[in-house]
Amino acid sequence: MNELTVKRRVVIPMRAGEVMAEFISFDGDESGKEHIGIGFTGTSASKNDIPLVRLHSECLTGDVFGSGRCDCGEQLDEAIDKINAEGGYILYLRQEGRGIGLYAKLEAYALQDQGYDTYEANEMLHLPDDGRDFGIAAKMLKSLGVNQVRLLTNNPDKAEQLKENGIDVVELLPTKVHVNQHNRQYLETKAKRKQHTLDLDGEGFE
Numbered sequence: 001m002n003e004l005t006v007k008r009r010v011v012i013p014m015r016a017g018e019v020m021a022e023f024i025s026f027d028g029d030e031s032g033k034e035h036i037g038i039g040f041t042g043t044s045a046s047k048n049d050i051p052l053v054r055l056h057s058e059c060l061t062g063d064v065f066g067s068g069r070c071d072c073g074e075q076l077d078e079a080i081d082k083i084n085a086e087g088g089y090i091l092y093l094r095q096e097g098r099g100i101g102l103y104a105k106l107e108a109y110a111l112q113d114q115g116y117d118t119y120e121a122n123e124m125l126h127l128p129d130d131g132r133d134f135g136i137a138a139k140m141l142k143s144l145g146v147n148q149v150r151l152l153t154n155n156p157d158k159a160e161q162l163k164e165n166g167i168d169v170v171e172l173l174p175t176k177v178h179v180n181q182h183n184r185q186y187l188e189t190k191a192k193r194k195q196h197t198l199d200l201d202g203e204g205f206e
């Protein structure tokens, strides 16, 4: 796999100008997907030398429209809060629906409404239960000059794949548990089937 290079860095003020973020595009990804890096310098009080990094898989329904079927929108907000404070990057990966795309995710949701779990529903559609490759994130980090990260995730596979691709994951930091009546089963399934570090015991609805 070829290397990536940084193409363009542009500062975008977020949250009414309270957060300044640098949006970074890349050259060299043969898939043609427009993965984006979002860099935060960190506030002086809580800055850390090793960047805090979140690999965030695109979720249009959750990230943009606040869907209650998952926790993606809340996790993205949490990542912006934490990484803006400590310094680091969100890598916003265009891996909608764990890599199967938005339309297929809606098909999977329809199957879940008939009783299948999130992974079974993908398989019913003859699609991988999780089709994501986080190797691209390792390439993005290397092109940014980042070889060591503190990783914000509950998904052990993200850390494993970064390590396999030459990134030193020095610390794993879980995200909060953003549970509600609509996403409890989705979260429980991640913990049960993919060993996500989600402690749902005693978690009421937010």
Ligand SMILES: Nc1nc2c(ncn2[C@@H]2O[C@H](COP(=O)(O)OP(=O)(O)OP(=O)(O)O)[C@@H](O)[C@H]2O)c(=O)[nH]1
Binding pocket: 055, 056, 057, 058, 059, 060, 070, 072, 075, 095, 096, 097, 098, 099, 100, 104, 105, 108, 109, 118, 122, 152, 153, 154, 155, 158, 175, 186, 190, 196
């Ligand atoms: N196919 C499918 N994709 C889903 C479903 N719910 C959420 N997603 C997608 O899952 C991705 C988020 O991945 P998750 O496996 O939920 O969590 P993660 O990002 O691996 O783990 P964390 O780093 O701990 O958040 C996004 O791309 C969502 O669009 C679903 O029911 N079916």
Ligand SMILES: [Zn+2]
Binding pocket: 059, 061, 062, 063, 070, 071, 072, 073
């Ligand atoms: Zn989501």
